[in-house]
Amino acid sequence: MGLNRKDLLGMQDLTAEEIQLILETAEPMKDIIRRQIKKVPTLRGKVVINLFYEPSTRTRTSFELAGKYMSADTINISTSTSSVVKGETLQDTAKTLEVMGADVVVIRHSAAGAPHILSKHLSASVINAGDGFHEHPTQALLDMFTIKEKKGRIAGLKVAIVGDILHSRVARSNIWGLARMGAEVRVIGPATLVPPEIEKLGVTIYTSVEEGVRDADVIMVLRIQLERQQKGLFPTIREYARLYGITAERVSLARPDVMIMHPGPMNRGVEIAPEVADSMQSVINEQVTNGVAVRMALLYLLAGGGNPHETVG
Amino acid sequence: MKLLVKGGKIIDPANNFFQVADILVRDGKIAAVARNIEADNAEIIEAKGKLVMPGLIDMHVHLREPGLEAKETIATGTRAAAMGGFTAVACMPNTKPVVDNRALVEFIKSRAASEGAVHVFPIGAITKGSEGIELAEIGDMKLAGAVAVSDDGRPVMNAQVMRLAMQYAQMFDLPVISHCEDTSLVAEGVMHEGYHSTVFGLKGITSAAEEVMVARDIILAELTGARVHIAHVSTAGSVELIRMAKRKGIKVSAEATPHHFTLTDEAVGNYDTSTKVNPPLRGAGDVRAVKDGLRDGTIDVIATDHAPHTVEEKDVEYQYAPFGMVGLETAVGLAFRELVRPGILSVEELVMKISCNPARILGLNKGHLGRGADADITIVDPDLKETVDVNKFASKGKNSPFHGWELIGLPVVTVVGGRIVMRDRKLVL
Numbered sequence: 068m069g070l071n072r073k074d075l076l077g078m079q080d081l082t083a084e085e086i087q088l089i090l091e092t093a094e095p096m097k098d099i100i101r102r103q104i105k106k107v108p109t110l111r112g113k114v115v116i117n118l119f120y121e122p123s124t125r126t127r128t129s130f131e132l133a134g135k136y137m138s139a140d141t142i143n144i145s146t147s148t149s150s151v152v153k154g155e156t157l158q159d160t161a162k163t164l165e166v167m168g169a170d171v172v173v174i175r176h177s178a179a180g181a182p183h184i185l186s187k188h189l190s191a192s193v194i195n196a197g198d199g200f201h202e203h204p205t206q207a208l209l210d211m212f213t214i215k216e217k218k219g220r221i222a223g224l225k226v227a228i229v230g231d232i233l234h235s236r237v238a239r240s241n242i243w244g245l246a247r248m249g250a251e252v253r254v255i256g257p258a259t260l261v262p263p264e265i266e267k268l269g270v271t272i273y274t275s276v277e278e279g280v281r282d283a284d285v286i287m288v289l290r291i292q293l294e295r296q297q298k299g300l301f302p303t304i305r306e307y308a309r310l311y312g313i314t315a316e317r318v319s320l321a322r323p324d325v326m327i328m329h330p331g332p333m334n335r336g337v338e339i340a341p342e343v344a345d346s347m348q349s350v351i352n353e354q355v356t357n358g359v360a361v362r363m364a365l366l367y368l369l370a371g372g373g374n375p376h377e378t379v380g
Numbered sequence: 381m382k383l384l385v386k387g388g389k390i391i392d393p394a395n396n397f398f399q400v401a402d403i404l405v406r407d408g409k410i411a412a413v414a415r416n417i418e419a420d421n422a423e424i425i426e427a428k429g430k431l432v433m434p435g436l437i438d439m440h441v442h443l444r445e446p447g448l449e450a451k452e453t454i455a456t457g458t459r460a461a462a463m464g465g466f467t468a469v470a471c472m473p474n475t476k477p478v479v480d481n482r483a484l485v486e487f488i489k490s491r492a493a494s495e496g497a498v499h500v501f502p503i504g505a506i507t508k509g510s511e512g513i514e515l516a517e518i519g520d521m522k523l524a525g526a527v528a529v530s531d532d533g534r535p536v537m538n539a540q541v542m543r544l545a546m547q548y549a550q551m552f553d554l555p556v557i558s559h560c561e562d563t564s565l566v567a568e569g570v571m572h573e574g575y576h577s578t579v580f581g582l583k584g585i586t587s588a589a590e591e592v593m594v595a596r597d598i599i600l601a602e603l604t605g606a607r608v609h610i611a612h613v614s615t616a617g618s619v620e621l622i623r624m625a626k627r628k629g630i631k632v633s634a635e636a637t638p639h640h641f642t643l644t645d646e647a648v649g650n651y652d653t654s655t656k657v658n659p660p661l662r663g664a665g666d667v668r669a670v671k672d673g674l675r676d677g678t679i680d681v682i683a684t685d686h687a688p689h690t691v692e693e694k695d696v697e698y699q700y701a702p703f704g705m706v707g708l709e710t711a712v713g714l715a716f717r718e719l720v721r722p723g724i725l726s727v728e729e730l731v732m733k734i735s736c737n738p739a740r741i742l743g744l745n746k747g748h749l750g751r752g753a754d755a756d757i758t759i760v761d762p763d764l765k766e767t768v769d770v771n772k773f774a775s776k777g778k779n780s781p782f783h784g785w786e787l788i789g790l791p792v793v794t795v796v797g798g799r800i801v802m803r804d805r806k807l808v809l
Contacts, residue, residue, distance in 0.1 A: 079579070156692075156695065156696060157696070157697065158695070176697070178697035178698065178699050178700065179580055179581040179582050179651070179697075179698065179699065180580070180582075180650075180651030180697060180698045181697050183650055183651050184651070184696075184697065198581070199581050199582070199699070200581035200582070200583075201580060201581025201582075202581065236581060239578075239579070239581060262577070262578040262584075263573055263574055263575070263577070263578055263584065264574055264575035264578055265578050267575050268578075268579070
């Protein structure tokens with residue numbers, strides 16, 4: 068069975084059952100990645116186009132490998148220019164890809180809502196690989212898969228998300244997904260980087276990292292971007308690191324079996340101390356592997372194809 | 381040439397006249413208002429069961445000519461006005477080039493005279509090029525026919541420049557129309573800052589961006605004694621500031637748009653760029669406050685801020701789309717839906733806000749139906765239903781979030797200077 072939807076635009080409108088299905092489907096996918104010959108014919112004849120309007124190594128490669136492991140034909144289109152600068156509208160670009168035969172269009176774009184435009188104009192499936200500050204649902208799904216794999220559950224866990232919540236699509240998607248699966252979500256950051264009325268999403272806000280990480284089962288560290296400092300949202304990178312950097316000392320306030328997560332790429336020594344990033348508690352590399360598995364699951368569920376268990380390559 | 385409007389209910393607040401009567405129009409003027417007028421050779425307009433009002437005046441529209449004719453022209457914009465029941469519009473100067481001198485004021489007047497379907501009253505810029513630095517030739521523009529000054533769309537950020545503009549405009553008894561927006565607080569915001577901006581991941585525009593400027597301009601109005609008109613009030617805080625200013629006797633007036641008393645920021649859902657407007661659609665509490673302000677007289681005027689854009693400009697990612705929505709052809713229906721039928725405004729009060737008060741603020745001898753008045757007349761059928769279809773708009777702009785809405789209470793006749801320009805929901809030109 069597949070997902071009863073054409074697109075994945077965000078975690079906001081996914082039900083707990085749908086999230087469950089995606090996470091369960093990702094488990095056998097992870098087995099495929101561990102094999103000597105990482106190839107199943109499940110999506111043979113399907114075309115997956117990665118349309119990336121923002122620079123990305125991790126997510127784009129992850130989607131590309133996910134498609135290739137499943138035998139789909141994957142094409143990457145990377146362009147740093149927005150549709151406005153380029154002179155062609157987003158929907159015209161996408162329509163062009165569709166008439167060439169795309170079955171799935173994966174889109175990364177700096178403008179929130181860009182995947183929604185594609186969704187309206189295309190009959191192909193659209194997967195949001197990050198749109199502005201809005202959502203990054205596949206990151207949340209791989210984070211949730213990782214948590215579930217390590218902790219055996221999501222419900223009841225205390226998850227602390229630390230950093231620039233205001234500009235973070237990763238935070239928004241994780242908040243929707245984790246809250247829906249019953250986790251207790253906290254957001255931690257300077258008041259200037261916490262979006263208005265975020266508490267209505269069911270999270271608790273902390274401006275003190277020491278209070279926020281206390282007894283946490285999971286600490287999810289967000290990347291801080293230098294450009295935010297330049298816009299005056301906080302005084303200096305140095306002060307940010309001092310007040311919000313996740314150090315071993317701060318990790319010790321959390322539960323002893325706390326998991327440290329980071330969506331990457333990391334600023335070592337700024338939002339995360341190198342010894343924390345490389346500690347036993349860190350699952351940062353696991354997240355990357357799981358990202359491929361979760362994206363394989365999504366491509367399978369959205370683009371159809373046979374049962375992955377039957378199609379051993 | 382004679383016109384006889386028969387049997388309608390006359391709504392003429394300026395003359396305190398609210399009765400069923402006939403109106404005889406001769407040579408562009410109102411010749412008589414009485415029961416059972418008989419006239420030979422007059423064209424008859426049957427208005428039984430309908431509301432006969434002084435011609436509606438929209439004091440805030442963007443006709444986009446000169447320079448932006450792909451969005452709208454004086455010809456198409458005034459036709460949209462006629463369809464919406466407006467007999468006069470005041471047009472904002474943010475064209476290309478900006479209307480900041482006599483030549484451009486005269487250009488608009490001459491285009492309107494040759495191509496326009498309704499009266500057009502130009503608004504001149506406050507500063508040259510609306511750059512907020514040096515005063516434009518406000519006196520000369522007044523002599524050429526400008527009815528107000530405004531840097532609409534580009535707020536005058538420098539308080540001293542605004543103060544000087546008020547002092548200067550006051551000499552000519554010209555109102556200064558202020559688009560209240562502190563651009564430093566707006567930053568790169570594209571919608572109201574609140575829960576929905578957080579969820580949609582779009583940069584927010586805090587209510588404070590409007591309110592700090594409303595407060596500043598009220599203080600400057602008190603200092604200078606100038607007449608200040610606050611355009612498109614959108615927040616509860618602004619309504620409260622204006623209410624306090626009026627209580628103190630400061631010469632401030634204010635307008636609200638149909639979209640700000642109808643829609644909340646929730647309408648931005650699914651990134652529909654027709655909802656992208658400046659000031660942005662606000663929260664439910666703000667919408668309530670705007671309605672309260674209309675009810676208690678804090679807000680004097682309903683104006684549309686009709687802002688047409690091309691489909692190509694609007695059919696892009698939300699953050700790249702230009703601000704603005706069209707409003708001329710949906711204003712009356714929305715006012716009936718949101719204000720008249722719920723009992724917030726009587727029809728008489730609505731006419732005050734959409735005809736009498738704009739005329740008074742702009743210094744126009746309009747907004748009344750007494751003998752000798754200009755024969756600008758709008759007839760509204762309060763029971764007529766129509767589904768909004770942007771493809772049928774007379775405006776070039778199709779950027780309306782009300783597409784598909786069923787509106788009840790629509791203008792059925794528009795008479796401009798004794799000439800019928802719209803009849804039975806069709807242009808007659």
